[in-house]
Amino acid sequence: MDKLEQLITTSILSNKESSIFESGYEYKSLFISKVMPDNSNPRYFPAVIISDNHAYQVAIKQLTKKQLMAIYNAENKVVIGKSCIVNCCDTGSIEWKKSNETIASIISLGENIAVSEVIQAPTVYPTEQGTYQILTGHRRFFAMIYAQGVNGAAHFKVYHYKPALYKVKQFQENSSREDLPQYGKLQAFLDAMNEVEVLNTANKRLGNKELTVRETTNVLGISSGAFDNYNVLVRYPAVIKAYEQGNSTSFVRMKKLVRSTEEEFRETEGVSMLTAVHKREINRLLDECLNDKAKKTVKKEKEKLYAFEKIQSPDVLKMLLSENILTLEVGVNWEQLDWANQDDVNTALSQVLSYLSQLET
Template identity: 55%
Template sequence: MSIPSLEQQLSAELNRMDFSKILVEQPYEYQSIFLNRIQPDSKNARFFPAVIVSDQLAYQIATKRLSKAQLIKRLDCVDRVVIGKSCIVNCFNRGSVEWKKANVSIASIIELAANVSVSELIQVPTIYPLDDSNYQILTGHRRFFAMLYSNGIDGAAHFKVYRNKPSLPRTKQFQENASREDLPQYGKLQAFQEARLELETLSAMRQRAEGKNLTVREISSLLGISMGAFDNYNVLTRYPAVVEAYQNGNSTSFIAMKKIVVREEALVRKKTGQSVLDVEQKRSLNKRLANILSNTAVEESPSKKKRYRLGTIESAELMKVILTENLLELDSGVDWTTVDWAQPKAVNDAFERVLSFLTSSRNLAQ
């Protein structure tokens, strides 16, 4: 059975409601659900590849009755994380980038599990039903894994349960997580990109149906963020190098990173005299940003030195005037208030006019 495309799913939704209500009318209720009925979303930006084990097997792992080698052979879990009640094992290649990233997630999950074991979550994970009477996580993967670590696969917990799969799941995920400060920066950017793709599809459908696209204000409202935050996300996802930097562990704040991107774009515009960068310029800028963000020295094209010249002075009397009199006060016809001192040509031309004035008015040889 083929899975309907996003456009087909949206068409079905729009037969029941208009564009303004597609993210608003999403009925839900809070329920206690067994964890063994819930599955993570492998396409979610917050997902990390996990193998969930039974409570019995988790006990064997936690009490070291199985070695890591035996575990990998039994579960075929290379480059994944094994998780269950009171056990979590990183099976990525030790020392690799993915192994280090998984360790960060593992530490975060264990810390959250300690809180789960003594108190309820303030913001419970959200899920929606699947055709097989099970559920899929929409938001809260880290919280779900913390529940598994704390309670085991046979435990139960409270969830926010949507009646149906949301019309725009990636947009809903971003909307519900946008205000959270504890989410990794890379996850936020990836979630924004996925949500924006959904909204671009919705905008194209609205254009065909009503003759108008979604405005930037409408898109930011659907995402649940301000116009300023929307602009920040837009700038940070404009170049793959920025997203890749965060994926590889860069921890620069979004505001500071945006300043870097905007600064580099301004330098290209100033150099080329173009207000809009073309594809090649953006490709070059992406490479430059990759170098900057990886702390690689960026090759600067040597700038042309500014040269101010006085010319050749052969008259002792003229040299004396130049060195002893205030040339700016002479009635030479030069309006010094309009001279751009940062431009050598403008200064040199003005000085030539002063020399011409002195040689003619005082009959001095140059």
């Protein structure tokens, strides 16, 4: 019996089963330096938080990317500090591409936080070390660091203790977020279902019934249709692998592909029930199909272009054409910038426009 099952069993025996799903909380202002991200959360990406002093040194070009990576052991990670985000993942890798997408959203959210409050405060819980662990709201947390630095303070929703089914709580938020990639949602579902299985195991040990499908969907906060979609999609590792590698097929279309592959296999093999051996073969077929589609997509992918975002202000346009932007403190290390990489350059151009827009105000 693991710790989670022991906790759930104790709660059931003491007639405090509601504490399994709920945890008291209050809103507090905390120093950002006391809050730690959760590297097991699908919203998390491999980030290293740096001091405000080092972030400033990066901004004034006293600290290079190479030096920063050495100080923080940041190889294949993303360095985040006040007005500073540096992608140290291998250029062109899947992690590098995914991190760039997250970086762009963090910068945009950080700029909003700098001028207004966070609408929905990140949730945290206290740890034995005297710090606080992020439960939900990782992107908002990183945006706070980008906007205010680690020496600042921010508003958090603080649980009195770590929720028993904390992966379930993470899934409840992640499943409703449109900006979370499909892989993150699938991983969050698997993590949440592991906790639900532990709850069911504890109930069986005590002679109680397992959760019904309806009760399970209520706990997860999703519809029965969405629950069925998730169950079909996590059935085969090839599907999860495809999403992890950047596949963006909608869940509905992917579910149809899985169902049709299963049906074709049943007809070909003349079977009605699928055994573990059958499912391994179906997984292989799905892997081949999805890899073939990925190769075709790469061939059809248009060449990326260098591009500024749309400029609405004539004053910003005038500054852009008249100023030497390479001499401005826009938060871009021009010496380290890979000019041959369209994603890196376009991110830098976006930061330039953001900087000039702030000057205008």
